Amino acid sequence: MKESGRKNGTVRPIVKWAGGKGQLLPTLRQFYPTNFRRYIEPFAGGAVIYLTLKPSLAILGDSNRDLIECYTMVRDKIDELIKALKTYAPHVADKEFYYEVRDRNATDLTLVERAARFIFLNKTCYNGLYRVNRDGKFNVPFGKHERPPRLYDEVNLRGVSLLLRNAELVAGDFEETVQCASEGDFLYLDPPYHRSGNSHFTAYSVDGFTENDHMRLARTFRTLHARGCKLLLCNSDTNLVRELYRDFMVIPVITNRAINCISEKRSGFPEVLILNHGEGHL
Template structure:
């Protein structure tokens, strides 16, 4: 096994330093954020992203008013740390060696005993050094992904500082998705990227919190969407291309989006399709959108 050292910690490259997230998240929309933003509704209110993940669409959109939320307390703490204390987060990361031994120490830490910037650095460190960048916890909420032995920077300074600036104007909450629906009003836009309905392989990685996202949660989500639709809230949902998905979210406009699943160990299965549901017609004709 290759051991990595401190020289791999940071990157000052100016390449694509703006408009993207500082972490990669399983199922994140970094590759497709520009296409999803191109299909945004003509909203004039608040942007809501209740399944925050890497918040790729938020960073691409750069809305003037936004509420980001997630049920994963560590992810929320990380985003708050980057928003409030980016220099401290980066300084902490600069002290964290990329070795199997140190990884095990960090993995066993109780995050609730850490300062905010330490907690944020821990999430970024584990995201960059764990196997395939997965975030998976057991029923006790303990991180249980093995070491990945990757020789790559923990952060790009320009990217992280740009993300910090964008996040400083957003509200970041730890909450179940239904909070966004309870507080959204007519003219707002809710972008939804929940754990996908399983279709095998990558889709089975869904324990990002001590609980899981089950079929009844998707049904609960669909009900909340219909209630928000009645109030004039704009909605966009991404999910897996399965019969179950089409049945649960039946009635919304649906488009197919070509995607790639790097988390799948078999390269032949990495190419696939997502479904994109909306309660409005995208501003561009669907055939003119590259991925729809």
Template sequence: MSHSSTQPFVKWAGGKRQLLEKLRSRMPSACKKYYEPFVGGGALLFDSKPEQAFINDINRELMHTYEAIRDSRDEFISRMEEMDRVTCTKEFYYKTRGRYNEKLSGGEYDVEMAVLFVYLNKHCFNGLYRVNAKGLFNVPWNQKISGKSIDIENIKGVSYYLQNVTITCQDFETALEGAEAQDFIYLDSPYAPLNPTSFEAYTKEGFTIEEHRRLAEVFRRLTDKGCYCMLTNHNTELIHELYDGFFMEEIDVRRAINSNASKRVGKELIIRNYR
């Protein structure tokens, strides 16, 4: 694995850029295949660049964008440069959001959709990806008229690396069916609720407590198969209960996406089935 400068191309809820040093130092010294079934922005993926990687996320629009950057790099860059030549006013942002939602409604998963996806991510409030009951993107403008949507050289590096990466959009359990002994799996699922009335869901499907319980069962099955597993989540009673018996470390984190600045600090757990 190498540690070059390729970076995530989107800001994503729960992104792990601030924890890279801690996560990197806790990865196994050697492994076969790399799996990340909740890849999000891919901070650890792009930092470590494993030779044989399988990445997945339930957000179809996100994974479509990964594929577009991998398979249609030049068109993606050209279209993005064209968009960035226009000042991002309030009117232009909402026109762009409307166009994106038209493509969502029509199921038009093409390069333009990927470009709009990244553009909205860079110009919406706090980089959130949120949809309404109809599945349409509804995050408001961030009120900033300047700023490029991409780093072209970074996109080229991302595209080059992704050429040999398997990209899927399916249930996390299905995405891990091929994992074998000595493979490394990094699990960065949506956060467990901090209290019974608190939920953090980034797609219209959500991620329930029952899903967290199912994830813990998958973690144990992968352990029995001899896989190396590392998981990050909130430091809560639920997570302690679900992963009882595994090696847990508490770490301090910043929560860059929370709309309430006073809640942008907290504690998380790094959980492993190896030391």
């Protein structure tokens, strides 16, 4: 099979997502493998790596079913989705309308309507945070914006739609997304970070992501390594994370944290990159 490669052109994420890696891209690019068969990302989020790497063959997964459902509509029903988004666009600064939309029962909506609602809530809520209550209902308050947010860029949205045609989309646990990974595949793993003293936003689904999940992910990492996959993982720089990946290459980095209620605390967050390929791997 032909190796995946990179193409020219800029396409941006269509949603704002906690833990997005836009600012870390220059560092991450240094650790992409030169050649790989297929790209797999089980914690897709805003999918900025996929959108910049532009692989010709990919699997994107996430435990957030609303997110994957949205990407599916972007890929498969782009004209209808844009038509639905146009009805939301005049209301991006309307707090009352926001709560009305937030309170709608998603099960009463079509898939396209749910995707449009998802994008609207993401762009107008507090800091693009995704959070649900115990009943699985989205409960983030209306955001405070210096200027009305732009709901969508049609050219960019169509560009994302085109790129997503190269991807299989999986809504589910990370193990489900990576189960078919094999030798030569490149996997980028960006889980909800291990909680530390200044890391609070780690629960993006009703089930959250626990310490046991981090240990399960580390076991999966070793399994994928044994299969001959090329792996790059990001996480917070904690004792547990370093212990779990002690047999692999660990690179410390400092990043800003975009989602924090206190703007002064949106900087200086210690993270690590974990690799099983490239110079320096044990």
